Amino acid sequence: MAGNSRRRGAVRKTGSKKGAVVGSGGQRRRGLEGKGPTPKAGDRPNHKAYKSARRAESTAEPRKAAPARESKRAGGKAASTEVIAGRNSVVEALRSSVxxxxxxVAGRIDSDDRVREALKTAADRAIPILEAQRTELDRLSDGAVHQGIALQVPPYEYAHPADLVDPEAPGTPLVVALDGITDPRNLGAIVRSVAAFGGHGVVVPERRSAGMTAGAWKTSAGAAARVPVAMATNLTRALQDFRKAGFFVLGLDMDGDVLLPEVALADQPLVIVVGSEGKGLSRLVAETCDQIVSVPMSSAIESLNAGVAASVTLYEIARQRGLAR
Structure with a gap:
C-alpha cells in the first residue's frame, strides 16, 4: 500500500551494522561448523572429574604457610593453635623453649636486636620462618599489636591420668592435681615446682581449668618439656582411680585438719590436690581426699597463692623424703 514503505523502521538503513543485505550474514553457517573433538572429562573445567583432579593436585603440593589448625584434647575438646604476637613476647617465648x-615475619620489617635474636633462635631450633604480609599477621594475631612478628604455638598434647601411674618410675610417685585453677601462670609455676621437687606429673580437669598455653609454658621456664600434664574428663573419678592404684590423696585447704609439717604420709605415693585461691576445693573433690592439709602461716594473711601453696607443700614432702637439703 502507498505510504507503508515510508513508515519508520520499515526499510533497513544503509549505515546499520548488519548492512543493507538481507540474510544472516553467514552467522548460521559458522554456527554449523564443527569445533573439533569433545575434550576429555578431566580437561573440562566445569566437570566434576576436572575438579577432583585439581583437588588431588592441591593436597599433594606443599603448603607455604600452614593455617591455624585444631586438635583434640585428651577429653575430646578441641584446642586450637595459639599465636604469640609482639617482639618482646616472641623473644621471651623462644628463650623459654616454648x-x-x-x-x-613481615616483609621489609625494621630489624632490631629482638628480631635478630628471634630469627637466630628459630633457625637454631629448626623452626620454619615464613614471610607474611601485615594483613596476614593481623588475621593470625586476631588484631593484636604484632610489630611485624608472630610465633605460632601448636596445641599441647595432654597425657592421660593413667599414664602417671608408672610402677617403673624412679622414686616414690608424687602427682599434683589442680581443682579450679584458671590462671595459666599458676599452672606453669606448679609445673616448675613439680619438676624441682621430684614430682612425676600434673593433672588438670577438662572444664574450668587453665590449660597449657604459651603463658603456662613461659612460666614453667622449660619444665613443661620434662613434666607431663594430663587432662582428666572428671577430676573426682580420676582421683578415685589414683586411690585404687595405691595413692593417698591430700587436699590443700586453709581449714585443713592436718598441718603440713605433721603429715605422716609423705613417704607414700601421693596426689596433692590444689584448689583455687578463692573457693578452695570443690565439695566432691574434698570428699575424695584422704586428708585435708593446711599450710601454717601468719594470721595477717588469709590465704596463699595456689602456686605458692603447692610449692611449699612439695618442698615439705621432698624434705621428709630426704630429697631436699
Missing part, C-alpha cells in the same frame, strides 16, 4: 610450629 614449642613452636612457625615464626611469621
Amino acid at each position: 614449642p613452636a610450629s612457625a615464626l611469621y
Whole structure:
C-alpha cells in the first residue's frame, strides 16, 4: 500500500551494522561448523572429574604457610593453635623453649636486636620462618599489636591420668592435681615446682581449668618439656582411680585438719590436690581426699597463692623424703 514503505523502521538503513543485505550474514553457517573433538572429562573445567583432579593436585603440593589448625584434647575438646604476637613476647617465648610450629615475619620489617635474636633462635631450633604480609599477621594475631612478628604455638598434647601411674618410675610417685585453677601462670609455676621437687606429673580437669598455653609454658621456664600434664574428663573419678592404684590423696585447704609439717604420709605415693585461691576445693573433690592439709602461716594473711601453696607443700614432702637439703 502507498505510504507503508515510508513508515519508520520499515526499510533497513544503509549505515546499520548488519548492512543493507538481507540474510544472516553467514552467522548460521559458522554456527554449523564443527569445533573439533569433545575434550576429555578431566580437561573440562566445569566437570566434576576436572575438579577432583585439581583437588588431588592441591593436597599433594606443599603448603607455604600452614593455617591455624585444631586438635583434640585428651577429653575430646578441641584446642586450637595459639599465636604469640609482639617482639618482646616472641623473644621471651623462644628463650623459654616454648614449642613452636612457625615464626611469621613481615616483609621489609625494621630489624632490631629482638628480631635478630628471634630469627637466630628459630633457625637454631629448626623452626620454619615464613614471610607474611601485615594483613596476614593481623588475621593470625586476631588484631593484636604484632610489630611485624608472630610465633605460632601448636596445641599441647595432654597425657592421660593413667599414664602417671608408672610402677617403673624412679622414686616414690608424687602427682599434683589442680581443682579450679584458671590462671595459666599458676599452672606453669606448679609445673616448675613439680619438676624441682621430684614430682612425676600434673593433672588438670577438662572444664574450668587453665590449660597449657604459651603463658603456662613461659612460666614453667622449660619444665613443661620434662613434666607431663594430663587432662582428666572428671577430676573426682580420676582421683578415685589414683586411690585404687595405691595413692593417698591430700587436699590443700586453709581449714585443713592436718598441718603440713605433721603429715605422716609423705613417704607414700601421693596426689596433692590444689584448689583455687578463692573457693578452695570443690565439695566432691574434698570428699575424695584422704586428708585435708593446711599450710601454717601468719594470721595477717588469709590465704596463699595456689602456686605458692603447692610449692611449699612439695618442698615439705621432698624434705621428709630426704630429697631436699
